[in-house]
Amino acid sequence: MSLLAELQQRFRIPLAQLVGDDPAELASLLDMIKPAQDAKFGDYQANCAMPLGKKLSKPPREIATSIIQNLQIDDICESPEIAGPGFINLRLKQNWLRDQLDSVLQDPQRLGVQPVAEAKTYVIDFSSPNVAKPLHVGHIRSTVIGDALCRILRFAGHKVISDNHLGDWGTQFGMIIYGYRHFLNEAAFQSQPVAELGRLYREVRQTMDYLDKQESLPEQQQRLAALQSQIDELAAQPKSGDKAQDKKVAKELGRLKSQASELDQSIQQWTAKAAQLEAQTGWQQRIQQHKDIRQAVLQETAKLHAGDPDNQRLWELFLPKCRQVIQAIYDRLDVSFDQQLGESFYHNQLSDVVQEFVQKGFAQESDGAMCVFLDGFESPMLIQKKDGAFLYATTDLATIAYRVRTWNPDSILYVVDFRQGDHFQKLFAAARKWGFDNIEFRHVEFGTVLGDDGKPFKTRDGDIVGLEGLLDAAVDAAFQVVAENDDRKPNGPELSQEERQQIANIVGHGAIKYADLSQNRTSDYVYSTEKMVALKGNTAAYIQYSYARIRAIFAKGNVSPASLTDGSKQIRIDHDKERALAIQLLRFADAIREVSVDYRPNLLTNYLFGLATSFSEFYAECPVLNADAEEIKQSRLQLCHLVSGTLKTGLSLLGIQVAERM
RNA sequence: GCGCCCAUAGCUCAGCUGGAUAGAGCAACGGACUUCUAAUCCGUAGGUCGAAGGUUCGAAUCCUUCUGGGCGUGCCA
Numbered sequence: 187m188s189l190l191a192e193l194q195q196r197f198r199i200p201l202a203q204l205v206g207d208d209p210a211e212l213a214s215l216l217d218m219i220k221p222a223q224d225a226k227f228g229d230y231q232a233n234c235a236m237p238l239g240k241k242l243s244k245p246p247r248e249i250a251t252s253i254i255q256n257l258q259i260d261d262i263c264e265s266p267e268i269a270g271p272g273f274i275n276l277r278l279k280q281n282w283l284r285d286q287l288d289s290v291l292q293d294p295q296r297l298g299v300q301p302v303a304e305a306k307t308y309v310i311d312f313s314s315p316n317v318a319k320p321l322h323v324g325h326i327r328s329t330v331i332g333d334a335l336c337r338i339l340r341f342a343g344h345k346v347i348s349d350n351h352l353g354d355w356g357t358q359f360g361m362i363i364y365g366y367r368h369f370l371n372e373a374a375f376q377s378q379p380v381a382e383l384g385r386l387y388r389e390v391r392q393t394m395d396y397l398d399k400q401e402s403l404p405e406q407q408q409r410l411a412a413l414q415s416q417i418d419e420l421a422a423q424p425k426s427g428d429k430a431q432d433k434k435v436a437k438e439l440g441r442l443k444s445q446a447s448e449l450d451q452s453i454q455q456w457t458a459k460a461a462q463l464e465a466q467t468g469w470q471q472r473i474q475q476h477k478d479i480r481q482a483v484l485q486e487t488a489k490l491h492a493g494d495p496d497n498q499r500l501w502e503l504f505l506p507k508c509r510q511v512i513q514a515i516y517d518r519l520d521v522s523f524d525q526q527l528g529e530s531f532y533h534n535q536l537s538d539v540v541q542e543f544v545q546k547g548f549a550q551e552s553d554g555a556m557c558v559f560l561d562g563f564e565s566p567m568l569i570q571k572k573d574g575a576f577l578y579a580t581t582d583l584a585t586i587a588y589r590v591r592t593w594n595p596d597s598i599l600y601v602v603d604f605r606q607g608d609h610f611q612k613l614f615a616a617a618r619k620w621g622f623d624n625i626e627f628r629h630v631e632f633g634t635v636l637g638d639d640g641k642p643f644k645t646r647d648g649d650i651v652g653l654e655g656l657l658d659a660a661v662d663a664a665f666q667v668v669a670e671n672d673d674r675k676p677n678g679p680e681l682s683q684e685e686r687q688q689i690a691n692i693v694g695h696g697a698i699k700y701a702d703l704s705q706n707r708t709s710d711y712v713y714s715t716e717k718m719v720a721l722k723g724n725t726a727a728y729i730q731y732s733y734a735r736i737r738a739i740f741a742k743g744n745v746s747p748a749s750l751t752d753g754s755k756q757i758r759i760d761h762d763k764e765r766a767l768a769i770q771l772l773r774f775a776d777a778i779r780e781v782s783v784d785y786r787p788n789l790l791t792n793y794l795f796g797l798a799t800s801f802s803e804f805y806a807e808c809p810v811l812n813a814d815a816e817e818i819k820q821s822r823l824q825l826c827h828l829v830s831g832t833l834k835t836g837l838s839l840l841g842i843q844v845a846e847r848m
Numbered sequence: 849g850c851g852c853c854c855a856u857a858g859c860u861c862a863g864c865u866g867g868a869u870a871g872a873g874c875a876a877c878g879g880a881c882u883u884c885u886a887a888u889c890c891g892u893a894g895g896u897c898g899a900a901g902g903u904u905c906g907a908a909u910c911c912u913u914c915u916g917g918g919c920g921u922g923c924c925a
Contacts (some may be wrong), residue, residue: 405881555923571923578925723873731887806889
């Protein structure tokens with residue numbers, strides 16, 4: 187049951203009488219029925235009389251009156267009231283609320299959420315890390331948002347195929363192969379292959395970075411000097427007297443200065459790091475011996491792609507081990523995929539894709555590369571480099587073809603960083619040109635994770651932050667809070683060390699996920715460890731805590747949920763807080779639907795935070811076990827049961843677990 | 849240069865594709881534990897929604913311009 191859908195259904199008839207039954211217009215008018223902004227206006231409001239006033243050139247209040255006259259709603263609402271310019275305010279009837287809750291109580295699995303009428307098939311592409319590199323903070327958003335969307339859309343009734351498009355075929359493997367051939371510690375590889383592969387990757391990376399940076403250092407220093415002299419010149423300029431002109435100069439000066447200081451900082455960071463490397467024994471020798479490492483790595487990669495048996499064998503040796511590392515994190519995060527078809531799965535289809543594009547006249551050679559020129563785009567999409575190698579775009583096209591062949595989806599979602607927006611716009615345009623024009627392609631984009639300084643989140647040394655470390659930090663912080671809270675309990679601590687750790691795991695991982703999901707996905711967001719440590723306010727912990735408080739009531743009162751749902755008791759809604767809680771409970775279906783419209787999980791976190799808040803207010807004012815009368819106690823237990831079920835289900839749709847005790 | 853995105857309380861952010869007096873969480877201040885977990889609740893304070901125009905009954909939301917920032921921009925992914 188959706189509250190909103192029910193109300194909209196009732197308004198359909200009187201509105202059709204006014205404007206006819208054009209579905210688009212009707213839908214837009216029905217969209218103007220919303221939860222009331224302010225409780226004093228009632229529970230819901232219909233705002234459609236005002237725009238109709240314009241259209242029908244009658245006073246909106248008059249239109250509102252005629253809508254109400256034809257509106258059959260007295261089983262759901264008190265008689266509607268017209269307010270202000272023509273708002274129609276609706277107040278739900280206690281009896282109706284009670285009946286609705288009673289029926290949800292009989293439906294613990296779906297909590298009154300009916301599967302969508304038209305189920306669609308979705309392919310959701312998310313996470314997609316390079317398997318040779320450790321997961322870092324940048325992977326959180328794609329993984330967590332993608333997983334939540336899978337769960338939510340599935341719950342809504344759609345068919346969902348989650349697919350992790352692993353980067354398992356790129357330069358990273360050239361790097362590891364090179365490392366294996368030159369830096370291998372055989373014993374370490376035998377005993378701890380995964381760790382050793384990680385080390386090899388880092389060794390090669392470091393060597394390549396060193397050469398890159400050393401090479402570009404003079405140029406950067408030159409740029410810094412140039413900036414500096416530009417600054418000096420500008421600063422030495424006498425004031426022109428023209429205010430606007432002076433202001434412009436001052437602004438330019440400020441910009442140059444911040445550019446210079448940023449550049450200076452990065453140079454200093456690098457020189458410090460380089461000095462550290464050079465202090466290592468054998469570093470100079472390393473550089474001497476491997477000064478061609480960058481070309482060599484490309485060569486190893488090219489050989490792999492060309493089917494060289496030695497490199498192929500090494501790749502087959504490494505891949506499972508690399509995937510094992512990543513899988514461990516997915517296990518920790520409780521994220522799973524239906525498919526994990528990486529780039530390697532598509533590599534032998536790429537030349538066919540290019541050939542087809544050429545044959546159909548969609549692609550042509552330009553500057554030696556194979557290009558797809560698309561209307562509305564300044565630059566073409568490259569599908570083959572002049573050296574013959576294929577690109578990201580080529581693989582993505584092959585992937586689309588495979589997915590359509592295999593699953594025939596209505597929609598393919600890509601949960602990827604917003605910076606790849608251009609790429610996806612081109613990819614989608616090319617795919618439509620190719621004939622896939624009845625599929626919804628959607629780049630579900632998200633913003634960057636920033637550090638406290640407002641810049642992309644890095645460690646103090648400028649390194650990318652590893653994901654495992656963040657998870658550990660969140661769990662540690664959660665452990666502190668769990669322990670503190672338990673120690674402070676009125677009747678002494680209740681939890682064993684083991685239980686505390688288990689709860690800390692649930693709370694810590696939940697905190698990370700929730701912090702991400704509660705943000706509007708399109709905005710950048712500032713990741714602050716401090717915020718994680720807090721675990722109060724609008725966090726997963728707050729919601730989990732509400733759940734645990736309910737479970738504590740049930741434990742203390744020895745209440746079995748079955749006794750509440752056998753139909754022998756009826757919910758009563760007398761107290762204001764009970765009423766608010768009841769309405770919030772019935773909005774669950776609407777929250778699920780809203781998330782599905784534009785793939786925005788934060789609408790579900792908003793809902794759950796609202797529900798937990800409603801519950802906390804109820805909890806503060808309405809005793810449950812000690813209620814004045816037995817019927818009230820039973821009724822409140824029923825409400826509690828519905829809240830705990832909704833919180834648990836809602837969090838599970840975000841990939842977040844609950845603990846029975848906290 | 850061109851394209852996309854952003855600017856809302858001291859901080860971090862919501863604001864449901866135009867609705868009534870712009871919300872929440874942190875942080876600050878003041879209250880509430882002999883009563884189901886105080887990770888909570890109640891209250892106070894805090895805003896020219898970057899600026900200026902426009903569209904209309906009505907704008908944080910839509911349009912234009914400007915300012916400030918981020919990102920992308922032919923052989924990385």
